[in-house]
Amino acid sequence: MIKRELFFWITISCGIVILAFILLPLIEMLTAPSFSMLKETLNDKDVMRSIWLSIHTAGLAALISFVFGTPLAYLLARTNFTGKKLVESIIDLPIVIPHPVVGIAILSVAGKNHWIGQLFAELGVRIMGSVTGIVTVLTFVGLPFYINAVKNGFESISPRLENVSRSLGASMFSTFFRITFPLAWRSMLIGIIMCSARAISEFGAVVIVAYHPMIAPVMIYERFEAYGLKYSQPVAVWLVSICLVLFLVLRILTLRNQKET
Amino acid sequence: MIRVEDVNIHLGEFTLRDINLAIDENEFFVLMGPTGAGKTVLLEAIAGLIPCKGGTIYIRDKNVTKMPPEKRGVSIVYQDYALFPHLTVRENIEYGLHFRKIDRGEARKRFNRMVEILDLGHLLTRLPINLSGGENQRVALARALMVNPRVLLLDEPLSALDPGFREEIRNRLKSLHKNSDVTFLMVTHDFADALSLADRAAVMNNGIIEQTGSMSDIFQRPNSTFVADFVGMKNVFAVEFHETKARINNLEIELGRKPENSHGYIAIRPEDIVLSRESLSSSMRNSFGGAVKRVIDQGLYYEIEIELKGSNFKSLITKRSLFELGISEGTEIIFSFKSTAIHYF
Numbered sequence: 001m002i003k004r005e006l007f008f009w010i011t012i013s014c015g016i017v018i019l020a021f022i023l024l025p026l027i028e029m030l031t032a033p034s035f036s037m038l039k040e041t042l043n044d045k046d047v048m049r050s051i052w053l054s055i056h057t058a059g060l061a062a063l064i065s066f067v068f069g070t071p072l073a074y075l076l077a078r079t080n081f082t083g084k085k086l087v088e089s090i091i092d093l094p095i096v097i098p099h100p101v102v103g104i105a106i107l108s109v110a111g112k113n114h115w116i117g118q119l120f121a122e123l124g125v126r127i128m129g130s131v132t133g134i135v136t137v138l139t140f141v142g143l144p145f146y147i148n149a150v151k152n153g154f155e156s157i158s159p160r161l162e163n164v165s166r167s168l169g170a171s172m173f174s175t176f177f178r179i180t181f182p183l184a185w186r187s188m189l190i191g192i193i194m195c196s197a198r199a200i201s202e203f204g205a206v207v208i209v210a211y212h213p214m215i216a217p218v219m220i221y222e223r224f225e226a227y228g229l230k231y232s233q234p235v236a237v238w239l240v241s242i243c244l245v246l247f248l249v250l251r252i253l254t255l256r257n258q259k260e261t
Numbered sequence: 262m263i264r265v266e267d268v269n270i271h272l273g274e275f276t277l278r279d280i281n282l283a284i285d286e287n288e289f290f291v292l293m294g295p296t297g298a299g300k301t302v303l304l305e306a307i308a309g310l311i312p313c314k315g316g317t318i319y320i321r322d323k324n325v326t327k328m329p330p331e332k333r334g335v336s337i338v339y340q341d342y343a344l345f346p347h348l349t350v351r352e353n354i355e356y357g358l359h360f361r362k363i364d365r366g367e368a369r370k371r372f373n374r375m376v377e378i379l380d381l382g383h384l385l386t387r388l389p390i391n392l393s394g395g396e397n398q399r400v401a402l403a404r405a406l407m408v409n410p411r412v413l414l415l416d417e418p419l420s421a422l423d424p425g426f427r428e429e430i431r432n433r434l435k436s437l438h439k440n441s442d443v444t445f446l447m448v449t450h451d452f453a454d455a456l457s458l459a460d461r462a463a464v465m466n467n468g469i470i471e472q473t474g475s476m477s478d479i480f481q482r483p484n485s486t487f488v489a490d491f492v493g494m495k496n497v498f499a500v501e502f503h504e505t506k507a508r509i510n511n512l513e514i515e516l517g518r519k520p521e522n523s524h525g526y527i528a529i530r531p532e533d534i535v536l537s538r539e540s541l542s543s544s545m546r547n548s549f550g551g552a553v554k555r556v557i558d559q560g561l562y563y564e565i566e567i568e569l570k571g572s573n574f575k576s577l578i579t580k581r582s583l584f585e586l587g588i589s590e591g592t593e594i595i596f597s598f599k600s601t602a603i604h605y606f
Contacts (some may be wrong), residue, residue, distance in 0.1 A: 013374060080273075080348070110423035153359030154291050158341070158343060160339050160341065160343040161343050163305070163308070163310045163330070163339075163343070163407075164337060164338075164339070164343045164345075164404075165308075165345075165356070166308075166310065166329070166330035166331050167308050167309075167310070167330050167332045167333075167335055167337045167405075167410075167414075168331075168356055168362055168404070168405075168408055169338060169357050169358065169359075169408060170331055170356075170357075170359070170360050171329075171331055171360075174359070174360065178356075178359075179345055183346065183347060183348050190501060
């Protein structure tokens with residue numbers, strides 16, 4: 001048997017430390033609440049409403065990212081233009097900005113003192129303390145994850161396939177929907193998963209723009225502040241469990257189709 | 262058929278300059294040149310996939326310079342086949358029919374003909390990932406010809422294939438061209454492909470066309486040192502012309518005719534230089550003695566480099582000749598060539 005070198009054992013050790021670092025707090029949190037507490041939380045309409053609100057606002061953020069982000073991702077993948085690096089950096093900005101700052105930034109545009117906020121108010125669109133506000137924030141933080149995933153997907157498709165399609169008589173639209181989209185949909189699904197995952201975990205920006213209606217992370221925070229760790233854990237367990245199931249289903253779908261093609 | 266007039270294209274730091282080309286109806290035309298010469302760029306410009314900065318492209322006397330690719334009636338086949346990986350062979354071949362108004366019966370007839378000519382019947386339900394290189398290229402050809410294009414652009418269609426498949430696809434290309442009224446424009450690195458398939462050719466280098474002409478013109482009468490070197494004329498010398506002679510250093514070479522210029526170049530193919538150990542009594546008007554400087558093994562042939570008065574001449578001989586003549590480095594040898602084997606420009 002070949003003797004393992006020291007380097008191998010260092011990599012293994014680092015891996016074990018990292019896995020333990022991630023899993024221990026999660027396992028502890030997931031196993032802490034008793035079954036009766038979990039059942040009680042499941043029957044708590046406020047908790048379920050907040051979890052559902054988290055899921056559906058994250059889903060809406062992903063949908064908006066899909067509709068507006070897909071053409072931009074395609075543009076970035078297929079063209080070179082002056083200022084492209086700048087555009088890419090701007091798209092990545094929401095990843096690096098501290099979350100409360102995102103909330104403050106959105107409020108400064110959507111507030112009463114800004115013409116855009118005034119325009120929204122006149123149109124009857126409320127950002128502060130509304131589902132619209134939550135979706136706006138979640139889209140803001142989730143968009144970069146969607147765009148980057150889909151851009152990578154488009155880049156992995158040879159432009160020659162599109163060239164051939166065009167030369168065979170297909171317009172740019174037909175080429176996109178018949179060739180590019182079927183080949184890129186998996187990366188779009190991955191982008192949607194990434195974007196939703198990021199959106200569902202958002203707290204810092206949402207708490208500034210819309211404390212109410214309460215999304216799950218805000219509710220967990222509120223329970224923690226008002227009643228302590230013991231009462232916030234069951235909500236967290238349900239949020240994590242439901243999200244895990246959703247993402248697992250999406251992931252399995254993606255992998256299954258990957259094998260088929 | 263295809264006329265390219267003063268076309269200029271800028272792609273980042275690469276530029277295609279003042280390209281002029283005229284290709285006849287139903288001609289098999291080849292574009293040759295080293296990597297990075299701009300051959301594929303020119304092909305894609307004709308297909309409408311790359312915009313021209315200046316100049317005009319005509320197809321059947323129609324200005325197509327600003328026309329989108331799907332309206333040009335030009336199909337393109339790439340070296341890497343570019344088959345749609347999510348579609349079966351049948352779906353790939355029929356792809357173009359979605360966008361053309363072709364009668365169903367006519368489409369079926371054309372499909373059956375393509376499948377028969379290219380022997381694709383047993384592959385129709387397969388995905389491209391399950392095909393060999395040759396099969397992939399046959400499908401790509403069928404797909405391109407299915408839409409009955411006016412021009413078929415072929416971007417090194419044979420270079421990714423194994424030698425067996427290469428020969429097969431080359432023969433099929435020849436047959437497809439012969440049995441259709443489509444104009445073929447092919448990019449290739451390979452002289453065997455070019456000589457076997459093409460009527461005429463152009464040699465490109467560094468974004469310009471160096472020479473256009475028949476295959477024999479290009480191979481026998483290159484008009485620049487680049488083309489001479491590119492087509493394997495390894496003996497290219499800058500010379501002064503005096504009457505019917507060309508002078509290199511102190512060496513006088515008989516041309517048999519009088520050039521118009523006083524300066525220029527001569528080029529001789531290495532296979533036209535005959536080696537012998539003794540002076541030959543022959544009709545060859547140029548015969549010199551020199552010392553073998555290098556012997557280079559080129560697989561099937563040996564390249565013999567002979568030095569004479571500061572000039573190096575190269576000849577190609579077989580392994581058998583090498584042993585029969587007893588040639589090695591330093592051997593004194595006679596090398597001879599006909600005046601008619603000398604091309605000057």
